[in-house]
Structures are given as structure tokens and as C-alpha cells.
Amino acid sequence: MFDYSNLFSVPSGPAYFDSAASSLTAKPVLEAMAAYYGKNRANIHRGAHRYTHQASEQYEAVYGKLAKFFNASDQEFAAVRNATEAFNAVALGLDWNAGDEVIVSDVEHHSNFLPWLRLKEKGVKIKILVSDGDGTLSADALSGLLSKKTKLVSFTACSNVLGATVPVVELAKAAKDSGALVCVDAAQYVGHRPIDLKKWPVDFLAFSGHKVFGPTGIGALFHRHDSGLEPWFVGGGTVRDVTLDAYALLEHRERFEAGTPAIAEWIGLGAALDVISKVGYPAIEAHDRALVEKMHSVLSQANGVEVFGPKSVKDKSCALFSFAVENVSHHQAAVMLDELGFAVRSGHHCAIPLTRKLGVDGTVRASLHLYNDEKQVAAFGKALKTVAQLG
């Protein structure tokens, strides 16, 4: 197993097993942001001096990176604070009518659930795409829910609780065939698996920088040019002309980014995508596979541990695992594992409907990435056994 840890700022304390909440930061990201702040910090698009030109070039280049990374047009991306803001932007930026329907799955993060649920206030009907026991979504089940009134179908490409592989293309095709828009939460997915937006028939896709080795407070929203999305905010930088009683928005992506953006973070996000490209998805997938296999083995050997989600490697598209320890609460288990050298997350992971469906009030979640290795996972197994013995 290749050691990628030198690429990242790895803390010296407990082994970091919480990448699904936030990955560690890649060193090139820090360098890119420091270079901007240290050498040419200036606002973009609004000046004639060399620093603003340099900053604007660096900022604009990130759109090109996104376009290449996702195989889409650079005009189809907007900077957002995170995936949560992106889904809210879509919910706020589409034209809704009473009676419209939105289909959303029951494995969603609240970020991709609450914005749609709130549309009920506008008379929009919410339908739930029910997952199977492991959190997998089925195109057949979706087809049963689709109707002429379905305006949008939104689902995750990888559940942040279960890590199950989702048949994104099948689901998206089924939705598109019925004339619905498709929105995909790729927050967990982007760091682990490649996305080709020429092959994915989706209209909206969002992810956050802090889950792909990038900075916090930045993310990207892909919105297909014909999706009908209107800006959710207006203001400086979004308009072509303004009179005392009207304004005309710019045609392209600028119309979606009102005000001074998070310049350094956006540049950092570009650097993070470079890191993923440099390592390459084949290498990431291979690394993931080894970690997932090891973790499956470790979890299956731990008595008194109930694992949620898919049990086979092929059904996992993100290296994350949720489990419960018998007679030890998820919170207690996480505190104990921290003491034993592993930083894991506990709770409902912002997916209360899903944890409720699993019959628990929360789980322990161990999520892995490039800076983790099999040795750590083996040691984690020993620690988990120690905790499980309390039960």
C-alpha cells in the first residue's frame, strides 16, 4: 500500500478516521492559499493593477480545472460555501408551483433533505425514495414514484452514513426520461470516485472542498446550462446593467456569484482537485479497496459490533463504515476510541431519518482516506475489540 500521508498535513495525535466529516488538508492546498495571501492578495475582476489581474487569473483557472475534472463546461460551475448552500441555492433558484413534486431518498444528509422539505410551504409535494436495508437506491423503486408532476429528483451518490454504492446513472436516466431535473449530492463521492458529467445525465451536482482535501467554507455547484436555475442572490459582480428600477444579470456563471467570493479558498479548492488528479482515481480506488477490505475483516471479527450498510467491497463507493457497539453508546464508544488513538465520529451524522430507520439514535462512523493505511485499520480493530468487551 502506497504511503500518501506525506501529501497531507497529518495531526500527530489519534489516527484520523473522520474524513467523511472533513478530510485532512493536502499540503499543496495550503501552499496555494499561502501564495495568494502572501504574494498577490487582491480582489478579483475589479481593478486595473497587476495584483488583481494575477488574483483573477488564479481564480478563473479553477473553473477550468473543474471543467476538466468533471468533463463539463466551465460556465456550468458556481462557487458556493459548501454542498448545503448548493442544494439550498437550487431549491431557491428554481421556479416552483404548487403541485410540483420532488423525490428525495431516505438516506440523505439533512443538507440534501431540508431544502426540499421546506418547499412544502410552496405547495410542493415531497415523495420519499425508500432505500433497501443497506442504503442502496433502486431505479425501479424510483420509477414507481415518478409522475408528470415530478420536477426534481435528488439523491446522494454515496450515503454519508452507509457508504453504499448508488446507481447514479440508472436513477438519473429514469428521472430524465420522465422529464424531471436531477440533483446529486456528491459531497462524499468526489473524493473517492470519478465523475464524468458527460456520462451522468444530471442537472445539478454539488460537493464541498473540505471533504476533498481542500479548505473549509468553499464548494462548487454544477448546474447544467439548460437547468433553468436562477441566481439565489444578486448583487455586485452579477449584473450587466443597473437602472433605478431594474437590473440585467450577466449571462454566464458570474450571475451566480454575488459579492466578493472566498478567493483564497476557491484557489485552494483548485489545488485540491489537482492533488486528486495527480494521485489519480485508479490509485485512490485501489487504496480505498484495500482499506475497505481490511476494515470489513476487522469489523466482522469484532464481537458485539453491529455494522450498518453494505458488507461487500463492491457495494461500497466510499471508505466509510457505521456501526454500533453493544451496550456502549455511540458517543461513549467514540470518546473511548479517541482515548485509544482513533478519531471517529458519532451521532446521527445529520441524517436523522436514516438513523431512525436503522433503529438507533446514532452510530459510530469510521471514515478513511488516502492518508490512512491498513496498519492503522488493524490497530483500530484491536481498539474496537477492547471497547466491545465492555458490552
Place this chain on the structure above:
Amino acid sequence: MVLCFVALFVFGILGIFSAKYRILAKEALGCVFRTVTLRPCESKLDERLHAQIVAKLLPIFPAGARVIHKNFQLFSLLLVVLFFGSMISSGISVYNYWAYGNCNGPNSSEYCVFDAVLGAKGPAGLKFLAPGVGPTLGNGSFVMVEAGCFTCPFTNKTQPELSAFLQKHPEVTLEFRAFPIPTHANSTLAAQAAFCAQAQGKFWPYYDLLFTRFGQDSREDLLQNAATLGLNQTAFAQCLDSNATLSRVQKDVEAGKAAGIYGTPTFFINGSALVGPQSVSQFEAGLAGTAPKPFAGQGGVCPPPASVLAASKTAA
């Protein structure tokens, strides 16, 4: 969750010094409130405390961690009982210290932690008790003043060494000043008895008898001592009941307080104050002027109550 009571106290104290603990104290307060209103803690502080205690034990004592994990409520209850027991015990100790000058209550001269912690009693402000007032023993040119209490075990303890020192050094004259510890039963009466014996020329034999029969200090015992020494019983009894005798003892006490005496025995010799039981060599160091000046402490002392010392400071 009963452990929140302990957490509130501990984090409250730590919170004085650190903002981090102030937040935890606030959580503990909320937890206490919910516990007394029979509702579960919302902050999960109880769960965290549970997990952290068990987690600390896990790597070093897994079996113990298991027992505590499975019986955490019982463990918490035990801690809370111990906590409140300790608080009550501390409260009693503080009261004893204030009222009797010792954490352990009246008539006790055992070690008291407040002596070290508070440092209220000590050499600061100790002045030399001038000789020429009390009964003396010997004709030496060096006068050593002893401020003592006939019911104090430390004054009693030092007597063999004191006798040996005086026999070895005839150049030393011993002068006695009474400093009866008011929390010891009969301490003032014993001092009065000694001065009544002095009136009949038998102070030092009576002094020796009081220590020989240490602990036997009731009025009957004191009268019996007088009979043993062949003193006039009627005169002795009248003297013992006399206000003048009591007044003399009180004058010694006032002089002792003014000198800053904070426990018996205290010896003043050649510029040094020797506090507590002394060995011959320590007395000799005092005599030679090589003892630490102005103060040399040794072992325990019989302290007067803090209230008495406070009163003397106010008076001073």
C-alpha cells in the same frame, strides 16, 4: 445523572482559572438542574464523563473498566456520597479550626492540614517574651523563657529533653510563663494550680507533678497533687478559687498573645524562638545562638483557636 454534582464542584473550581472549565461547569449546572427535576442531561456531559473515565481505565485496567462501565450509576452514586461526605467532613474541620484551633476538634493536638495550607499561624510577628515575670528554675546567666500549657501533649513531650538540657547547662535559668490552651479542658485551672503552689514555694515540684501525672487535671486531681507535695490544702483551695490567681494566668496569656505565640510549647533563648518539642541539641543550638533566628520549628504544637488568635491580633 448524579455525577454532575461532583462535576459542577470540580469544574466550578477549575473554571476560576480556565474558560474551558467554565463551559463544562455551565454544562454541569444544567445537568444538575435537570437531574434534580428528574430529567436526563441534554448536554451529554454524563455520557462524556462516563466514557472518559472508562476510556482512561481501558488501556491499563480493562477488567476494572468493564466493572465501572456496567455499574457506572452505582459508581457515580458512590462518588457523590464520598463527595458530600468529604464536604461535610471538611466543613466540620473548618469549624473546628475556627473554634478550637485544630481541625480535629477540642482537646486534639493531631496534625491539622490548615496549619500548613493557611499559614495563619507561624513565626511572622513572633516577638520575644521578656523575662523577669514568671517563676524561675536555676541561677544561670542565660534566661530561657518557656511559654507552656500543662495540658498540652507537646509541652509534656518536651519535658525529659528540657530537664536533660537544664542539668547539662547550669548556666541556663528556666522561666515559666503560662499559656493555657483554652480548648483543652482544665488547662487554665492547672496553670492556676501551679501558681498557687508557687505561693507556697513549690512551683517547680508542682510543675513536675503535673507532667508526671499528665492528663490527671481535674480539680480533685489538682488538690490531690497539692496534698502529695504537703501544701496547705485550705490555702491552696482558696488560691485556686481566687480571681487574683486567674487574673495572673490571664496576664501571662495576654503577654503570650502579644508576643505572637501561636502554639505551645514555645521557648525563647538567646535570640531564638524554639517552637514545639525540642531535643537537647536543639536547645543547645538555641543557647549557642546557632539555631535559626528568630524561629526554629519542631514537630507539632498545641495551637489556640483561630478565634482567639484573631481576637489577639485585633487587640494588638
